[in-house]
Amino acid sequence: MSQALHPMLNIAIKAARAAGAIINRASLDLDLLRINTKGPNDFVSEVDQAAEQVIIETLLQAYPGHGILAEESGREHGARNSEYVWIIDPLDGTTNFIHGFPVYAVSIALAHRGVVQQAVVYDPTRNDLFYATKGRGAYLNDRRLRVSKRTRxxxxxxxxxxxxxxxxxxxxxxxxxxxxxxxxxxxxxxxxxxxxxxxxxxxxxxxxxxxxxxxxxxxxxxxxxxxxxxxxxxxxxxxxxxxxxxxxxxxxxxxxxxxxxxxxxxxxxxxxxxxxxxxxxxxxxxxxxxxxxxxKAEPAAAAEPTPKKGPVRIRKGDASAPAAPTAAAAPAAPATPPGEDAPF
Missing domain, CATH: 3.40.190.80 (D-Maltodextrin-Binding Protein; domain 2)
Structure with missing residues (x-):
């Protein structure tokens, strides 16, 4: 990774890779896994729990005053009233994992005052690391990411x-x-x-x-x-x-x-x-x-499209929003994320 990453993003990457190592080791012998059900067709394995534990330990060791919101343990770890909250899914795609279907990932985000500032999604089967810092673009490993240019x-x-x-x-x-x-x-x-x-x-x-x-x-x-x-x-x-x-x-x-x-x-x-x-x-x-x-999620940078049928809740003060894009309209210029040229 050639970019100089934000320190908090670096810690998130360290936590995601540690969880990925646990997941990869467990994938070698799935027959030994202990699996429980949270509900019909909704599984949790000891791997989910071990991966979540190492993520939380890594994050809180670096930032003991931060809050935690995690899939398996809720908010029982970390500070309750911190402006920083880590949002964690230790193994997204558990059903795939326990069947040996190699599509699953570790997901870690950091929100500050309600806005997601750092993000990591790590695919341990391919060693693919997706990551972003707000205002600095999104990357897959060392490659800058851009959404597709398709418009239809x-x-x-x-x-x-x-x-x-x-x-x-x-x-x-x-x-x-x-x-x-x-x-x-x-x-x-x-x-x-x-x-x-x-x-x-x-x-x-x-x-x-x-x-x-x-x-x-x-x-x-x-x-x-x-x-x-x-x-x-x-x-x-x-x-x-x-x-x-x-x-x-x-x-x-x-x-x-x-x-x-x-x-x-x-x-x-x-x-x-x-x-x-x-x-x-x-x-x-x-x-x-x-x-x-x-x-709170960060507001989307687009107008609310008007549906062709059914009611849509319109927020107060949105009357000035521009019309939604439609299939017949001229293609919009590709959006440029903040910080396209910002140095790391």
Whole structure:
């Protein structure tokens, strides 16, 4: 890595690689794994827990006054009232991992006063390190990342994630899936949202959408996408996606077109979730508690696209926002992330 990285990003990379080493060792003998279920089709292995432990130990050794929000342990570690909160998924794609399907990753993000500032997603099977510092661009290993230049839905390859928990509304998802599938060049579902978001940043996908995600699934990937010139939001294009359990990301033009398709499905999916659906750890703060101080998503740098059907919640004061991009409009100039030429 030739760039001089931010010290906090360096610590996150150290933690991610330590977790990746644990995951890679365990992958050599999956038959010995102890696996528990958090719910139907929702697994946690001793590897998730060991990887999370080494990440937290590494981060708190360097920054003992920081807060922690982690998938397996919630907020039981770290300082509760810190302006800095590390958001951790120690093994995104556990189901893939325990089956030997090599698509999974470690995801670590650092939010300061509610804005994600540092992000690392590490793919241990390929030794691929995606990372970003706010304002300094996004990288895969030593290569600068840019979202793709495609502007038409019919040319777009789009990633997604299928619902899999009891209580998910499968019929509604299939309608959404069918609608998107008929508009694009192809849909893919590898099964690790953190990597899916990085694939948008790298230009492998042109967009991605999924429901039922938690903050630790998307926090790191969200910064990597925006620093690569892409956009991310909820199904109506707004920036409050971390706790909304729905996310869409993509190139600026494809994002706008996909939001028009997905907006009618916004929030109704969340309302469909029942007690059988996966819940966050018991000590995870409510959105009101957490977002007020430390976990608000950074606003997207685009106007809210207007859906072709269904209601869309419009925030007060947004009346001056420019019109959404459409398939018929002229292609927008590629977005340039902040700090394109900033020295490291």
């Amino acid at each position: 839905m019919q040319d777009a390859l789009i990633g997604t994630g299928f619902p899999f928990r009891r209580g998910d509304n499968f019929k509604r998802y299939l309608k959404m899936f069918e609608e998107v599938m008929q508009q694009c060049a192809g849909l893919r579902r590898p099964g690790a949202a953190a990597l899916d978001l990085c694939y948008v940043a790298a230009g492998y996908y042109d967009a991605f959408f999924e429901t039922g995600l938690n903050p630790w699934d998307v926090a790191a990937g969200s910064l990597i996408i925006t620093e690569a010139g892409g956009l991310i939001g909820n199904f109506t294009g707004e920036s409050d996606y971390l706790f909304q359990r729905e996310v869409v990301a993509g190139t600026p033009r494809i994002f706008g077109q996909l939001v028009q398709t997905l907006a009618p499905y916004s929030r109704v999916i969340k309302a469909d979730e029942t007690e059988g659906a996966q819940s966050a750890p018991a000590d995870l703060p409510t959105p009101e508690q957490a977002l007020a101080d430390s976990l």
